[in-house]
Amino acid sequence: MSKYQENQLFIYNTLNRKKELFQPLNPPHVGLYVCGPTVYGDTHLGHARPAVTFDLLFRYLKHLGYKVRYVRNITDVGHLESDADEGEDKILKKARLEHVEPMEVVQYYLNRYHESMKALNILSPSIEPLASGHIIEQQAMAEEILSKGYAYESNGSVYFDVLKYNRKYHYGKLSGRVLEDLISNAQSPGRTDEKKNSVDFALWKKAGPSHIMRWPSKWGEGFPGWHLECSAMSRKYLGMQFDIHGGGMDLMFPHHECEIAQSVAASGSDAVRYWMHNNMVTINGQKMGKSLGNFVTLEELFTGSHKLLDKSYSPGTIKFFILQAHYGSTLDFSNEALGAAEKGLVRLMGAVKALDRIEPGAAGSFNILEFEKKAYRAMNDDLGSPVLIAHLFDTARFINSALSGKDSVTAADLDKLRSLLRLFVFDILGLEEKGDREMGDLAAKLVDLLLNIRLEVKNNKNFELSDRIRNELTGFGIVVKDKKDGFEWEMKE
């Protein structure tokens, strides 16, 4: 029996506004599509949260025994500055400002995005398609929607006819927006120069004379509308119907609402069975925005180089902080909160490491089966990482208690505990041991050697040298704690 047959995973389906039992179309296969970044600037907190959220999902689904095809797209064309099909293409604007070819902008920021993902220990998706690499597929889908009567050509562009679609289907069913409100709230309600109605959105846009990113089409030279890429690429790589579509809550409208309309208009039925949305991040209680001066990139967090930051925070701390909140709640970044996450992570990692120093006893007082059940229960409840982490902290308390001899654990339970902790901490939450990356194995061995020498010279009453070793290590950011049976040390961050 597979792990996924033993576990009932519930996920909150935005479409139906409730937690639903996850039942894939073709087990053991799972198709997962997540909206990736528009690569025209540095990776920031708004990128880190969906990346961590859907990495957790990807890891857990794989752990449950599913064969997951995870597609995360890269938007490199068609994402205009305004959601209303207006303004410049974001990539093109950056290319113009930097006097380079647009694909150089794409390559540069894509490389940097990959580096950030690697720092956060985010697994690579199975396929990472570029929008500009799927123009034919997008043109084909636009033609299908035209042929079904839910789009119209206008002055070399193709627009989706929202009102006509809404007569048969429901535009707004994901986001809960009401079409009448959207129409009356539009800046210029009703017909515009090109659109039958201002709520209509572009499937294909005619390229102006100075627009570099352009492709031939039966409607003239142009480029695809932003929403179309996800519909076309998810269909290409995951099929007409697939299991899960994820993304940030900010994409729910208009992006995901338009994706649904496109798929339904083209094929007559919904493509996605479960829609998952991570909630937003705020900074000191405020929405993050370039104009607000509180826009923090991941590099600034890792190096502490933003004026709002008291110090630097490691990628592990950022990831742990994100995981300590449920993905469906808002998450507020502050120095206090990050500092607390940092301490928590050190405590948790310390417990995992301390397991190796516990002497097993004849009897055990830890209910390992109960812990295992609770950990899975937390994950099965819509990826309840904060609850899982709370259980992990309970376990850490027990470990410290067993280490000091106040509690005991049998050898068999100790083995089981070790593999369970490693499973949940490293494989599922995707955290990393300090020694693995941030420090290096060799450095860890050298610190151990230095501290053993320190013990020895201390025993020989050479307190001067013993203190010097301690002080030098502190200078390198290594905090030494003396224990009655030796020492412990950890990296300060």
Next chain:
Amino acid sequence: MSKYQENQLFIYNTLNRKKELFQPLNPPHVGLYVCGPTVYGDTHLGHARPAVTFDLLFRYLKHLGYKVRYVRNITDVGHLESDADEGEDKILKKARLEHVEPMEVVQYYLNRYHESMKALNILSPSIEPLASGHIIEQQAMAEEILSKGYAYESNGSVYFDVLKYNRKYHYGKLSGRVLEDLISNAQSPGRTDEKKNSVDFALWKKAGPSHIMRWPSKWGEGFPGWHLECSAMSRKYLGMQFDIHGGGMDLMFPHHECEIAQSVAASGSDAVRYWMHNNMVTINGQKMGKSLGNFVTLEELFTGSHKLLDKSYSPGTIKFFILQAHYGSTLDFSNEALGAAEKGLVRLMGAVKALDRIEPGAAGSFNILEFEKKAYRAMNDDLGSPVLIAHLFDTARFINSALSGKDSVTAADLDKLRSLLRLFVFDILGLEEKGDREMGDLAAKLVDLLLNIRLEVKNNKNFELSDRIRNELTGFGIVVKDKKDGFEWEMKE
């Protein structure tokens, strides 16, 4: 005056079979296109050599002050098992064997290729386009060639008409192949089922019913011929004419010969001004091949896990070994040769590091201007990295001599020497200091601390502890050399 105005860079132009002064079309801009990998297997020695060669070129051109747009493509469709437009698509075959979607194969091996490139400290190109992402551009070029009369449609495929092309132009001018010989040596000379002549090559291939990687076209569903991607993508990102096209010598025929024919047929003139080819690698004197059992991947080299390898070799050693030969010569990999490169690299890096310990004197005996001139002269002579490295070794000898007090150098010369060495070793050759990656700065500081403690306890006649420190370090792969004024250490590989 820019550096490139002070230096006359000569490069060997395969097209004209001689070294030519490099004069870009639009200085300071340089357009450089290099054939990247077909991503259906692990990165091997055959990938490392062009990567290192054109990384050296890219770095040197940038150092000279050129603004280089470096395009290195990724072949993810159309590369068939046989050069004669026959056999299965390489990616598709792997996907079939592994039961995954072809783009999952592409993503997996592309990620691994990037990791290998990073290990070798190869700079990312400016743009890394995928063939599957440029189908429209390839179709457009096939249409142009058709409209000029140098191609014909046959049974849903489009073939380049080599004989017709050769009546006006010269097919074979790059590789020196003679068309008559090619025709008479063909396995089935003359007309075939689809081709007018067996030497014709596909611009577009009809997709059979089971072929997954397929796109609509005016000729029916199909996929592009392998040679077309480079002509279409270089034109898109570098223009109708550009400066340098690089690649391995194995690609000269038919791939590059066909690229020339395609560009000339489409536009009437050559696209590329300088063709550069790195020579091949052999292993113990033999051509590398999967059937010969001597096919060595980079991962096997880095871990020493191939039966032909006595031990592991670091990425730095592999890179240094490649740079110690001129890119135009064949390069034979053997344990002896790699071992020698490893020692050479340690010596060179040791000299760079030792510069910090030299006490400047009142007078100097090193001709720094002469060294600088010779170093540039080596690079300007068709990227003469082996000659440059020989000059660097001469300098290393002087440094060791100055360190031991046999020679002396003024403070000003020492500064200049330091920056010149760093320029050529790190920026241009692209080598890395051990401490930077393979070891970590923290570990280096910890080793220094340990060795200072060792000196101290040794002075206090605690030889037991002093020996123990040395032995433990040796166990970690760190070799300590005692000097009269202290110590030196280095990582064993």
